[in-house]
Amino acid sequence: MSWAPFWLLAFVVAFAGFTLISLVIAVRGVAEIRELFTALKEERRRKQP
Amino acid sequence: MSSPGIVSSFSLLDLAIAVASLVATLWIGLRVKRYIGTIEDYLVASRGMGLYVGAASLLSTEVGIITYMYQAQFGFVAGFSAFVTGLITLAVCLFVGRTGFVITRLREMEILTVPEYFERRYGRGVRVLAGVLMAFGGSLNLGIFPIIEARFLAIVTGIPSQYLGWTMAALLLIALVYTALGGMVSLIVTNYLQYVFLAAGTVIVTLVCLREVGWGGMVSAVEGHMDGHGFNPIEDLGVGFILWQVLLWIALMTVWQSVAMRTFSTKDAAVGKKMFTLTGYLFLGRALIPMAWGIAALAFFWGKSAPVVAPSAPTRSAQIEELDKDLGATFRRDLDEGRLERALPQLELLERLAREEKLQDPEAARFEDSARERRGELGLLAMPWMLAATLPTGLLGLVVAGMLAASISTYAGYFLGWSSIIAQDIVAPLAKKELSSEGRLRLTRVTVVGLTVFIMIWSLVYDLPGPAYFYLQVTANLFMAPTLIAVVGGLYWRRASATGAALAFLLGAITSLAYLAPQLKLDVATAGNLSWALAVTGFALGSLLFPQRARS
Numbered sequence: 001m002s003w004a005p006f007w008l009l010a011f012v013v014a015f016a017g018f019t020l021i022s023l024v025i026a027v028r029g030v031a032e033i034r035e036l037f038t039a040l041k042e043e044r045r046r047k048q049p
Numbered sequence: 050m051s052s053p054g055i056v057s058s059f060s061l062l063d064l065a066i067a068v069a070s071l072v073a074t075l076w077i078g079l080r081v082k083r084y085i086g087t088i089e090d091y092l093v094a095s096r097g098m099g100l101y102v103g104a105a106s107l108l109s110t111e112v113g114i115i116t117y118m119y120q121a122q123f124g125f126v127a128g129f130s131a132f133v134t135g136l137i138t139l140a141v142c143l144f145v146g147r148t149g150f151v152i153t154r155l156r157e158m159e160i161l162t163v164p165e166y167f168e169r170r171y172g173r174g175v176r177v178l179a180g181v182l183m184a185f186g187g188s189l190n191l192g193i194f195p196i197i198e199a200r201f202l203a204i205v206t207g208i209p210s211q212y213l214g215w216t217m218a219a220l221l222l223i224a225l226v227y228t229a230l231g232g233m234v235s236l237i238v239t240n241y242l243q244y245v246f247l248a249a250g251t252v253i254v255t256l257v258c259l260r261e262v263g264w265g266g267m268v269s270a271v272e273g274h275m276d277g278h279g280f281n282p283i284e285d286l287g288v289g290f291i292l293w294q295v296l297l298w299i300a301l302m303t304v305w306q307s308v309a310m311r312t313f314s315t316k317d318a319a320v321g322k323k324m325f326t327l328t329g330y331l332f333l334g335r336a337l338i339p340m341a342w343g344i345a346a347l348a349f350f351w352g353k354s355a356p357v358v359a360p361s362a363p364t365r366s367a368q369i370e371e372l373d374k375d376l377g378a379t380f381r382r383d384l385d386e387g388r389l390e391r392a393l394p395q396l397e398l399l400e401r402l403a404r405e406e407k408l409q410d411p412e413a414a415r416f417e418d419s420a421r422e423r424r425g426e427l428g429l430l431a432m433p434w435m436l437a438a439t440l441p442t443g444l445l446g447l448v449v450a451g452m453l454a455a456s457i458s459t460y461a462g463y464f465l466g467w468s469s470i471i472a473q474d475i476v477a478p479l480a481k482k483e484l485s486s487e488g489r490l491r492l493t494r495v496t497v498v499g500l501t502v503f504i505m506i507w508s509l510v511y512d513l514p515g516p517a518y519f520y521l522q523v524t525a526n527l528f529m530a531p532t533l534i535a536v537v538g539g540l541y542w543r544r545a546s547a548t549g550a551a552l553a554f555l556l557g558a559i560t561s562l563a564y565l566a567p568q569l570k571l572d573v574a575t576a577g578n579l580s581w582a583l584a585v586t587g588f589a590l591g592s593l594l595f596p597q598r599a600r601s
Contacts, residue, residue, distance in 0.1 A: 002280075003129065003280035003281055004129070004268050004280065007129040007132055007280070008264060010132055010135070010136065010333075010337060011132070011264075011337055011338075011341055013330075013333070014135065014330075014333045014334045014336075014337035014338060015255060015334060015337075015338060017330035017331070017333060017334060018248070018251065018252075018330065018331055018333075018334030018335075018338060019248075019252055021104070021327060021330055021331055022244070022245075022248035022252075022331075024101065025101045025102075025104055025105045025241075025244060025245075025248075026244075026245050026248070028101045029101045029102045029105055029241045029244075030241075032098075032099035032100070032101050032102045033102055033237070033238055033241060035099060036098065036099065036102070036234075036237065036238075037081075040234065
């Protein structure tokens, strides 16, 4: 059995997976950061006497 | 006559791009300081991290310039066989993401550090012991980052060596300032931005590699210059190495402090599980992509090389000595000036002659070892030299911005991870009186500063005993084996006891320490597997012979 085609497939999956998931993170991450700030602000307000 | 060395085309435009990315990171990192009120905000962002920023934060912490360099080095010396470690990482991430193995239970306990669990399960002594070993191994691990990364930056940007120390100090300072002030909230936000930069840089470099040498060129280089190796991981790396990697990656994905802190910061255990499934594919890329760069660098420099003939000497052993002497005279300069195409064929010839000669004269084995060692050293710098030779102005700035982002996020994540252990699990439990939340926050910030000073010093004084990949994994292994065993045993085995946990930590650390002493010449896979075997044995025997007394 030749390993070369297997490693090519693994590399294609790795590179395509990395690129696509990175794009999704770049797009959807902004909304999540806004949500985090809102939650932290809320938490501070709640804890203030 | 020797060929001219490589000169990077790094220009003012590239510098402007890189500096702008750093300024943006620092500005954002400092702006979020106002959200920090308690130690929970500081260490785990009040457990409010979502799936996508969680994945970005996890990956940008675990990817730095050093990651790209040691993975590329591994690809350069082991060829495609190195890819197996990436597949192991993917399998482990999918397993943890699917089952929630360890991470779900730890997340539900709402702890801040892994050793905190040990106090709840085994008592304060085990927490402090684990904290000491984690802080020690983690700091040693982090300690070689600056010096290796400085070499990358020197090659790719062409910065004169006298400014390197200052460059690294400036990078550490940026990470230090926003980590010390903004903690995990700063990290999450800056990690997101850094991830975008590093992902862009990664894609650019990969496309450049494929354009320069192509996949076919990489396969040919491995076929032609690895002496029949480079494709079959079982034959090349051995079952022992693969087994050790499986164990180590399970530990890294569940109880490695910087990874565990991301689990503890997620909104809930379900988000934590999804984060691991998503990052599994990113971790596959984290391994395979830079390994492919290393193989591309091998093909790139072999493509530029000219054949060498053995020196004319009466015997093979005289030829070997002559060749070794020639290499000794030129190797360092070739490495420093990027003439790897000259050193590579000389090394291959020396290794082949020494291998043949050692059948008659075992003394020749030392020349084979020395050629291999030099090949490893060359492998560490081959990828940056290839980038310096191939990336044009503009693109170089983008790639350096991506690499700097990767690096600073790693420093920041590790500073916070290891300093939280020192403050929360060593200093605070040993303090005579209970520290307030503000006191712990102050203590953690001071520890971040102390840790930065330590790694600057360690980085200057320590010499690596072998490839960077192995050093990093063994320093991690120093505490990873016992940590995972004590956590799993504590969660899933009722008889697990404090004596068993303490024995696991002590025995597990011994073999990893032995690897770090080069005079003992302990093989990396043996050191790794022995560490696991001793830790399991110590844990089982200690727990069976000295069962846990009922705790109030």
